[in-house]
Amino acid sequence: ETGVTQSPTHLIKTRGQQVTLRCSSQSGHNTVSWYQQALGQGPQFIFQYYREEENGRGNFPPRFSGLQFPNYSSELNVNALELDDSALYRCASTTPGETYEQDFGPGTRLTVT
């Protein structure tokens, strides 16, 4: 197991609602990325934060937003939830260095009804 933790483990929301998912990174990992993983698919990159600023974004709409805090923990916020947002959301913190090795958290299973 990595030192990356996420909460909650599971979440059920209704279409149109807002949700906040949380991630605590490994000590010393100043970069965190968030991924959406649909069943049977590989992770899709949502965005990345480095030292509290977003510095990379995948093909996701603005209703997906995030925060990174001084202790390098982070949040993923999704507004106006849609049924297709149902997925496993994983965060990953990065080992400093050129190889950009990532440690993944266990994920939060979001179900939108």
Next chain:
Amino acid sequence: KNQVEQSPQSLIILEGKNCTLQCNYTVSPFSNLRWYKQDTGRGPVSLTIMTFSENTKSNGRYTATLDADTKQSSLHITASQLSDSASYICVVFAGSARQLTFGSGTQLTVLP
């Protein structure tokens, strides 16, 4: 658009047999390519990481190859074990953008 395509989508082999998984990518600029193993319900775990100058790297029974000219990589698994049953994901890192592009994975099932 940066893309990583993997084949086959799924594969079933008998325990003890070898297999090879394929990955083609169009990510630019290329920094490194890694293969991850993802067990059901678990996060991806890195098997190998290869930079532009490396064309083969081994990790136990796993051997990855990289042809940066054709933008192709393969993961060869020898003497498969039941515990090899998992999804194998090819990921390419674009260094300047600090972004990873994930393939959809190959679901490998090893049968006794």
